[in-house]
Amino acid sequence: MAELVKQPPRITRFTFLRKGMRAFVGLILGAIGGWSAFGARRRNTVWQIDPMKCVQCEHCSTACVVSPSAVKCVQSYSICGYCLLCFGYFQPDADASLTSAAENQLCPTDAIERVFVEDPYWKYNIREDRCIGCAKCIQPCEMFGNASFYLQVRHDICVNCNNCSIAMQCPSGAWERRPASDPYMLKHKQDYPLNKGQGGPRNTRPINALNAAQLEIELAPKIELALAPPSFTSK
Amino acid sequence: MERFGQQQLVMAIIGLMTLMAGGFLFLLFRSPSQVVTTMRITDYSAERSAGFAPDEKAAPKEVKKIDFKGVFETFDGKPGTTVENWPHFRGADYTNIVKTKVPLATKWPEGGPPKIWEIDVGEGYAGPVVWKGAVYLIDYDEEKEGDVLRCLSFADGKDIWRRFYDSPIKANHGYTRTVPAVTDDFVVSMGPNCNVLCVSRETGDFRWGKDLKADYDTKVPLWYTGQCPLIDGNTTVLAPGGNALMIGVDTETGEVLWETPNPKGWLMSHSSIIPMTVLGKKTYVYCSIGGVIGVSAEDGDRGTLLWETDQWTHSVTSPSPVPIDDNRIFFTVGYGGGSMMLGLKKEGNKIVAEPIYKLEKTTFGCEQQTPIYFKDRLFSIMPKDAAALRGQFACLSPDGKIVWSSGKTNRFGLGPFLMANDLFYLLDDDGELTMIKASLTGYEVLAKAQVLHGHDAWGPMALVDGKLILRDSKKMICLDVSKQ
Numbered sequence: 005m006a007e008l009v010k011q012p013p014r015i016t017r018f019t020f021l022r023k024g025m026r027a028f029v030g031l032i033l034g035a036i037g038g039w040s041a042f043g044a045r046r047r048n049t050v051w052q053i054d055p056m057k058c059v060q061c062e063h064c065s066t067a068c069v070v071s072p073s074a075v076k077c078v079q080s081y082s083i084c085g086y087c088l089l090c091f092g093y094f095q096p097d098a099d100a101s102l103t104s105a106a107e108n109q110l111c112p113t114d115a116i117e118r119v120f121v122e123d124p125y126w127k128y129n130i131r132e133d134r135c136i137g138c139a140k141c142i143q144p145c146e147m148f149g150n151a152s153f154y155l156q157v158r159h160d161i162c163v164n165c166n167n168c169s170i171a172m173q174c175p176s177g178a179w180e181r182r183p184a185s186d187p188y189m190l191k192h193k194q195d196y197p198l199n200k201g202q203g204g205p206r207n208t209r210p211i212n213a214l215n216a217a218q219l220e221i222e223l224a225p226k227i228e229l230a231l232a233p234p235s236f237t238s239k
Numbered sequence: 240m241e242r243f244g245q246q247q248l249v250m251a252i253i254g255l256m257t258l259m260a261g262g263f264l265f266l267l268f269r270s271p272s273q274v275v276t277t278m279r280i281t282d283y284s285a286e287r288s289a290g291f292a293p294d295e296k297a298a299p300k301e302v303k304k305i306d307f308k309g310v311f312e313t314f315d316g317k318p319g320t321t322v323e324n325w326p327h328f329r330g331a332d333y334t335n336i337v338k339t340k341v342p343l344a345t346k347w348p349e350g351g352p353p354k355i356w357e358i359d360v361g362e363g364y365a366g367p368v369v370w371k372g373a374v375y376l377i378d379y380d381e382e383k384e385g386d387v388l389r390c391l392s393f394a395d396g397k398d399i400w401r402r403f404y405d406s407p408i409k410a411n412h413g414y415t416r417t418v419p420a421v422t423d424d425f426v427v428s429m430g431p432n433c434n435v436l437c438v439s440r441e442t443g444d445f446r447w448g449k450d451l452k453a454d455y456d457t458k459v460p461l462w463y464t465g466q467c468p469l470i471d472g473n474t475t476v477l478a479p480g481g482n483a484l485m486i487g488v489d490t491e492t493g494e495v496l497w498e499t500p501n502p503k504g505w506l507m508s509h510s511s512i513i514p515m516t517v518l519g520k521k522t523y524v525y526c527s528i529g530g531v532i533g534v535s536a537e538d539g540d541r542g543t544l545l546w547e548t549d550q551w552t553h554s555v556t557s558p559s560p561v562p563i564d565d566n567r568i569f570f571t572v573g574y575g576g577g578s579m580m581l582g583l584k585k586e587g588n589k590i591v592a593e594p595i596y597k598l599e600k601t602t603f604g605c606e607q608q609t610p611i612y613f614k615d616r617l618f619s620i621m622p623k624d625a626a627a628l629r630g631q632f633a634c635l636s637p638d639g640k641i642v643w644s645s646g647k648t649n650r651f652g653l654g655p656f657l658m659a660n661d662l663f664y665l666l667d668d669d670g671e672l673t674m675i676k677a678s679l680t681g682y683e684v685l686a687k688a689q690v691l692h693g694h695d696a697w698g699p700m701a702l703v704d705g706k707l708i709l710r711d712s713k714k715m716i717c718l719d720v721s722k723q
Binding site: 144 | 249252285286288289412462555573575606623624
């Protein structure tokens, strides 16, 4: 008598679908779990731009998922030359009168405030609510000035994407993860290296020549704001 | 019953997947948040607070009268002995090319050429002149807040005399930027705030002084003036802008001999007056902010405006004109301005100045120094915005084509360069001195040395009797670059 050949069990479409969905849900749950675990670690780090590597390509203004970008120009007052002719403020072909007329300004959004201090010093403040992080002011400042303007990610705006879309596009590798407790990469006069062919802390005298009242106004609020730890609770 | 449960499960799964897809599509295509815009209105509030809003007449500034005689001090320095001289900006013939009889070293020992002396100077970029063993320099005394014309020994750098006068100004990328002019009898200096002083060369005795702001309503250029005074025979020639484009002053008495009117209100720039022959006539050529002028330098009509052009005007003009031949002059500038070759020709009784060509900043330019013209080639350190050529030492043919450049691994800053015999000396911002062969065909380094250790080594150099005087923002040194 011939032995019966055992046939493999038939799987119905429903069974296939049911098992498939179980696997899929399991995968989803696993992914959520893994993301949470990773996110717990990720929440302790934030994105930041290394100003020494930034090449002012303008991607920061267009690639950010937030609009306007979470990247803003910041001003290092201790490095700034307080020049009447600020190359980061004025267009190359600005009228010789050097007024703050719109056609003279390099910034497309009027995000740089120009304030007279005392002859021959002018102060340049960044209006962050207007800044779009395009870096148009930074390139000439770095080329012809003291390189006091530079870009930083503002952590009261940044949503701290795991895969930052700007970081993925940055051509110079200037984006890096930093501890949330030390979120900024600030330029300071005393440790700013003199790079060949670039700006440096040349005109360091004005900060000393300005009177004490002016200095107090200048330095305190900006440093406090810059060092404020990022907050994620609202996101 | 079982069939009914299965159907429900399938529907639920489909519904869940539909929701997830919909959510994904929503996140993908949702509109970005609106950017709130406001009208951009300039109210010139900053300018008003500074006193010069365009729609307001500025209140006249009180100009304090300067006591140019000031304070005079003597020291125990003694003049050295020199055969050659460096009497003014860009050397004896205004070319920054030195033909010295002293053989120059083509290689240096480790550590660079021997240092003869080193002195402290006020923060700035002023260059020296040398005459009969003495070095003359306009300096700034920060503590006392005034200009100080210094006479030093060429042999050891020790002060011989100093004349100081009050001129309180604030640091603005340093203070001094000019090179004095010296003759056998006189020294004429231009301070940062457009104050001109003339003294007897040997004794430092006061002759005369002029405050160009007060006398000619000169607008002090950005970061203080870089214009170097010119002494032509017995006349000191200056370009104050303001009420006069150019003036000639009797160097001995200070009497103004002639003035070239300034109907268009062109302004003083950092550029210096260069005397040259144009279409057979001796001419003072100057780049103001507003345009370029050619003023007669000949007896009979000295001071007469011969020609002008507004085809070359930039808000920051530091390089001076470079004569190419009898009817061509080369101009260049940094900060995006590029270069221009100007052609001059006679049309009847008039001289017409027209650009032959203009070059983009990425082709040729120079930010602060003036190019050197040698054997039908122009040499310059390219400006920072010259893209791939930025900071390179480049050679240009007169038809506007780059012949060679130093390459991307050999970049320089804003520092000076001069030519001596068949060598170029180039000084980097941070004090590295490079010596190359003066070649028409390529860049060939002979030696390099870190000779200064500060920053902003931008002041013009001087080479006399095989000794090179150079500086950074706060130190001046003298090096022996002769063949040992």
